[in-house]
Amino acid sequence: xxxxxxxxxxxxxxxxxxxxxxxxxxxxxxxxxxxxxxxxxxxxxxxxxxxxxxxxxxxxxxxxxxxxxxxxxxxxxxxxxxxxxxxxxxxxxxxxxxxxxxxxxxxxxxxxxxxxxxxxxxxxxxxxxxxxxxxxx
Amino acid sequence: xxxxxxxxxxxxxxxxxxxxxxxxxxxxxxxxxxxxxxxxxxxxxxxxxxxxxxxxxxxxxxxxxxxxxxxxxxxxxxxxxxxxxxxxxxxxxxxxxxxxxxxxxxxxxxxxxxxxxxxxxxxxxxxxxxxxxxxxxxxxxxxxxxxxxxxxxxxxxxxxxxxxxxxxxxxxxxxxxxxxxxxxxxxxxxxxxxxxxxxxxxxxxxxxxxxxxxxxxxxxxxxxxxxxxxxxxxxxxxxxxxxxxxxxxxxxxxxxxxxxxxxxxxxxxxxxxxxxxxxxxxxxxxxxxxxxxxxxxxxxxxxxxxxxxxxxxxxxxxxxxxxxxxxxxxxxxxxxxxxxxxxxxxxxxxxxxxxxxxxxxxxxxxxxxxxxxxxxxxxxxxxxxxxxxxxxxxxxxxxxxxxxxxxxxxxxxxxxxxxxxxxxxxxxxxxxxxxxxxxxxxxxxxxxxxxxxxxxxxxxxxxxxxxxxxxxxxxxxxxxxxxxxxxxxxxxxxxxxxxxxxxxxxxxxxxxxxxxxxxxxxxxxxxxxxxxxxxxxxxxxxxxxxxxxxxxxxx
Numbered sequence: 001x002x003x004x005x006x007x008x009x010x011x012x013x014x015x016x017x018x019x020x021x022x023x024x025x026x027x028x029x030x031x032x033x034x035x036x037x038x039x040x041x042x043x044x045x046x047x048x049x050x051x052x053x054x055x056x057x058x059x060x061x062x063x064x065x066x067x068x069x070x071x072x073x074x075x076x077x078x079x080x081x082x083x084x085x086x087x088x089x090x091x092x093x094x095x096x097x098x099x100x101x102x103x104x105x106x107x108x109x110x111x112x113x114x115x116x117x118x119x120x121x122x123x124x125x126x127x128x129x130x131x132x133x134x135x136x137x
Numbered sequence: 138x139x140x141x142x143x144x145x146x147x148x149x150x151x152x153x154x155x156x157x158x159x160x161x162x163x164x165x166x167x168x169x170x171x172x173x174x175x176x177x178x179x180x181x182x183x184x185x186x187x188x189x190x191x192x193x194x195x196x197x198x199x200x201x202x203x204x205x206x207x208x209x210x211x212x213x214x215x216x217x218x219x220x221x222x223x224x225x226x227x228x229x230x231x232x233x234x235x236x237x238x239x240x241x242x243x244x245x246x247x248x249x250x251x252x253x254x255x256x257x258x259x260x261x262x263x264x265x266x267x268x269x270x271x272x273x274x275x276x277x278x279x280x281x282x283x284x285x286x287x288x289x290x291x292x293x294x295x296x297x298x299x300x301x302x303x304x305x306x307x308x309x310x311x312x313x314x315x316x317x318x319x320x321x322x323x324x325x326x327x328x329x330x331x332x333x334x335x336x337x338x339x340x341x342x343x344x345x346x347x348x349x350x351x352x353x354x355x356x357x358x359x360x361x362x363x364x365x366x367x368x369x370x371x372x373x374x375x376x377x378x379x380x381x382x383x384x385x386x387x388x389x390x391x392x393x394x395x396x397x398x399x400x401x402x403x404x405x406x407x408x409x410x411x412x413x414x415x416x417x418x419x420x421x422x423x424x425x426x427x428x429x430x431x432x433x434x435x436x437x438x439x440x441x442x443x444x445x446x447x448x449x450x451x452x453x454x455x456x457x458x459x460x461x462x463x464x465x466x467x468x469x470x471x472x473x474x475x476x477x478x479x480x481x482x483x484x485x486x487x488x489x490x491x492x493x494x495x496x497x498x499x500x501x502x503x504x505x506x507x508x509x510x511x512x513x514x515x516x517x518x519x520x521x522x523x524x525x526x527x528x529x530x531x532x533x534x535x536x537x538x539x540x541x542x543x544x545x546x547x548x549x550x551x552x553x554x555x556x557x558x559x560x561x562x563x564x565x566x567x568x569x570x571x572x573x574x575x576x577x578x579x580x581x582x583x584x585x586x587x588x589x590x591x592x593x594x595x596x597x598x599x600x601x602x603x604x605x606x607x608x609x610x611x612x613x614x615x616x617x618x619x620x621x622x623x624x625x626x627x628x629x630x631x632x633x634x635x636x637x638x639x640x641x642x643x644x645x646x647x648x649x650x651x652x653x654x655x656x657x658x659x660x661x662x663x664x665x666x667x668x669x670x671x672x673x674x675x676x677x678x679x680x681x682x683x684x685x686x687x688x689x690x691x692x
Contacts, residue, residue, distance in 0.1 A: 037379075058175055058258070060298030064378045067295050072413065088159065088168075088176060095294035108167065118155045121144055123288040126295075132425070 003109050005090075006078070006100040008116065010109055016078070018051040033082075036061035040068045049078040051102075057086035063096045070097035070127045087112035091119075097127035138199050138510050139284050140432050141249040148291070149246040152253060156180045157239035164236060179259060179297070181252025182238055190560070191233045192255040193245060195513055197265040197283040197307075198226030198520075202500035202509040204248045209496035215241050220496070222481060222489040222517040224553060224604060225304070226264050227255060231560055258389075259297045260290035260374075264306045266317040267514035270433070271476055271522040273468040277310035277329045277337055279318075281430040282366065288429075289367050296374045300381035301389035303374075304346075319515065319631035321345045321354045322607055324391045325373060327366075337363040343373060343403065344395030347601035351637045352392040355400035357407065364423055365415060372411035376403070436508035436523060441473020444526035451530055460544040460582060461533050474507075475526050479519040479541040480551060484576035486540070487569045488554040489517030498539045506532055516553055518546065547590045549658075550576045553604055557597030557614065558621070564597030566614025566621035571595055571650055578651040588658060591671045592631070607631035609672045610657065611638045612650065623650050627657070627683060628675045639680050642688055653687055660686045 004011045018033035024047065031049035036059050044050060050069065054062050062081065069075040081093050082102040090101060090112045103112060125132040141149075156176070163173040177183075181192045193208065200208075208228055212220045215237055221229040233241060245251055254261060263283045270278045286305060290296070296303075307327045308318040320326025326342035338360040345354025361369055377391045380398075395403045452459035467476040479499060482488050491499075499519050503511050507523035514520055519541065524532060536542035545551045552575065555561065557568030572595055579585060594608030598615075605611030611626040622644040629638030645653055660683050665674050675683075 057172070058298050059383065060296070060300075060378050061383075063295045063298065064375055067375075071417075086172060088172070089298075092294050092297060111162075119148055119151045119292070121148070122294070123148075123291055124293055 001105060003103040003105055003107060003112075004100065005103070005109070005112060008113070010113065011100075016049050016080075018049070018080075018082075031078075034065065036065055038065065040065065040073055042073060044069065045073045045075050047075075047077060049080065050075065051080040051082045052098075054081060054083035054085055057084045057089060063092060066093070066096040066098055067127055088115055090115045091117070095122065095126035095128045138201060138433060139196070139280070139429070140434070142432070146246075146249065149249070149251045149253075152180075152251060152292075153239060153242045153246050156242060160236065160239050175257060177235075177238075178257030179254055180238070180242065181255040182233075182235065183256045184562075188232045189235050189238070191230045191238060191241065191252060192223065193228045193230070193250060193252050194255050194262045195227050195250075196287050197263055197269070197280055198267055198513040198515070199280070200511045200513070201248075202503045202511065204250055205496050205500040205503070205511055207244060207248045207250070209493040209500070211241055211244060212493040212496065219490055219492045221487070221556065222491060222513050222519070224515050224517060224555075224602065225255075225262050226267070226513045226515055227262055228513070231556075253291060254297070256302075258299045258301050258303075260293065260299070260303045260305070263287055263290070264304075264318060264323075264515055266308055267478075267512045267520045268317065268467060268476055268522065269309050271469055271471075271474075272309070272311070272315075273470055274315070275309045275311055275470065277331060278433075279307040279309035279329050280433055281426060282327070282329060282339075283307050284429050284433075285366070285426055286370070289370070293374075296378055299374075299378055300383045301386060301391075303377075303391065314633050316631075316633045316635075317514075319604075319607065319635070321635040322347055322351070322604070322631055323354065325370065326354050332360055339363070339366060341369065341373075343407075344392040344400065345635075346390055346392045347604055347606050348390065349387055349599045349601075350390075350392060351601070351606040352396070353635050353637065354392075355395065355403075357400060357404040363426070365411075368415045369407075369411055371414060372407045375410055376406045380406075436510070438471045438474065438523070439525070441471075441525065441527075443472050444529075448526060448529065455530075457537075457544075458530060458533050460586075461542055462529070464544040464546045464548065464586075465542070466529065469523070471523075473526055475524050475529060477521045477524050477529070477532065478514065478546045479521065479536055480543040480545055481518050481541070482545055482551045482576070483540050483543050484550070484580065485573055487556070487559075488552050488572055491519070495539050495541060498535065499541070502532055502535065516546075516551060518551070544582065545585060547592075548585045549579055549588055549591045549593055550585060551593075552576070553592070553594040553608065555596050555602035557595075557603075561597060561602075563600055564614060565599075565616035566597050566623065567647070568595045568597040568603060568612075568614055571612060571614075571623065571647060574647070574651045575654055578655065588661070589668070589670050592629075594629070604631065605629070606637045607635060608638060609670075609675070610654070615644055617644065621647055623647060625650075625653060625657070625687075627680055628672065630672055641680065642684055656687050657683055 018031035024032045032047040080100040087107045216230045305325045306318040306323040322345045328340040341358040342354035506528040512520035558564040592609045594604045595612040596603035596605040607629040613624045624644040626638030
């Protein structure tokens with residue numbers, strides 16, 4: 001059974017269903033399942049939850065897609081990373097706007113939870129922290 | 138040079154702790170090989186043919202004497218007593234032990250250094266002119282922009298998992314004929330300049346690069362206003378991250394995407410993206426730029442005058458000093474000072490290799506004769522940016538003793554060369570012995586000076602780490618049925634009006650290469666008009682005379 005992290009905590013149970021785009025267009029009250037190379041469309045903002053499926057953990061397209069969903073469509077619902085989600089890379093996902101993570105059961109939940117906060121501050125702005133760091137001496 | 142803020146320091150320390158944890162989990166079998174690979178690459182650790190290689194970032198090639206002493210100590214304590222200056226102005230160690238890399242990184246962090254993003258499919262160290270900030274004729278210093286890009290690209294949330302590696306170079310404002318940063322052969326090349334109103338603006342080139350498919354970058358935006366630098370980069374990176382090919386690593390660089398879309402089509406995509414972010418993104422921050430610029434303290438130059446007469450007398454008395462002055466000493470912005478190139482290109486030593494003792498000597502000279510600053514050039518030499526002119530003779534004598542005063546900067550034997558088949562698992566052929574054989578054949582300085590400036594670049598395989606495509610003479614190691622052969626190209630140029638070399642013809646065995654070089658140079662000498670350089674002569678007469686001579690039937 002996959003591991004799930006939501007709002008920074010481990011969750012054991014989740015009822016959310018995600019439908020592939022074609023099916024979702026027919027029943028928009030369900031969650032929407034996107035692939036990393038999908039183009040964001042305005043109507044996606046209606047979905048109660050969106051999952052992005054990472055075919056490979058190092059596929060950075062899923063990061064840009066999340067940023068576009070959050071900043072271009074101003075999507076505010078749950079945005080979930082699913083598929084090959086790597087527990088060491090959760091901090092990138094969080095900063096690009098993902099709010100929940102489904103990890104394969106071989107992954108280390110503790111690393112994933114801890115991994116969201118490796119650095120106290122980052123240089124750039126992000127979805128999570130839009131203003132770039134004001135640095136002091 | 139740039140000094141870390143408290144935040145910069147905290148960031149590198151957190152990174153060391155994080156990587157130490159990852160290394161420990163890997164060694165305990167909790168992290169799979171292919172997953173750890175991606176993490177260690179982003180911390181500079183690359184596994185070569187014989188051992189791991191650790192590439193330490195030297196941002197835009199600038200080091201303090203204190204930092205160089207630590208690099209020397211690391212070479213001694215964790216390696217075999219030497220390091221290698223890379224064509225990206227970084228320092229590489231060839232023999233570190235994987236388990237001890239976190240300790241090395243911790244030592245680096247103590248002197249404001251790191252190895253973040255020196256490998257892997259991410260934004261690499263930004264390079265620039267090795268004389269940035271001190272070059273005579275420079276009107277805008279590129280280093281604050283390089284540092285701005287360094288900060289922006291460090292663990293960028295969106296752009297650390299690109300289709301392929303990504304290299305940027307920035308050149309300062311100069312007369313258009315000066316480009317020591319080779320900006321047209323980078324994924325993004327940025328030329329800093331001032332517009333008529335006196336404001337800083339940028340020309341942005343995209344899609345240049347070497348490797349299997351060499352391409353000269355296309356100019357996609359002129360006169361980009363300073364406050365928009367980062368939003369524009371963000372737009373380019375986003376288009377590349379989303380649409381660059383990920384199915385074939387040999388077609389994954391941005392140059393392939395630019396070619397597929399055409400430069401015009403790519404520019405349109407970028408402009409559309411840029412329009413959407415430029416007004417809302419807070420990334421661009423002139424205040425921040427001002428803060429960064431402040432942290433580049435200008436050294437306390439003494440009020441001196443040029444020593445032209447005193448130096449002339451010494452040069453007359455000492456021909457060796459005269460040669461060195463002519464080829465290794467460069468004009469400085471400030472009267473009474475000069476910049477000095479310390480050549481690592483000594484026959485018998487791999488280009489760019491430097492020992493711990495040499496590093497310590499260079500650090501001492503930087504303190505005694507300048508302001509404690511050192512640069513690494515992309516031609517794999519050390520540079521002392523500030524040397525008082527009255528100290529030049531002393532420096533020359535000491536540099537001679539340490540094998541760092543070979544007066545061959547810019548000449549045939551100042552060879553750019555990758556580590557090649559001696560170290561690298563990708564290489565088809567060895568490159569270092571080829572460089573050595575050429576240096577041995579052409580060991581007469583008078584002949585080398587007569588030939589004038591010639592860029593000779595050698596790569597051990599088509600990944601082109603030795604930049605063979607842009608050498609006036611380029612040599613590429615190729616594999617022919619399991620044997621090492623060398624293909625020669627002519628007419629490449631990495632400076633302003635960059636061009637890619639043209640292949641001369643069928644390749645040669647390693648033994649033949651020095652002799653072929655001799656023939657190529659004979660053709661040049663026979664056809665040369667006056668003081669024409671090799672490149673000028675080649676451009677005038679074309680490749681045919683060279684072909685005829687090199688491939689003429691032997692009698």
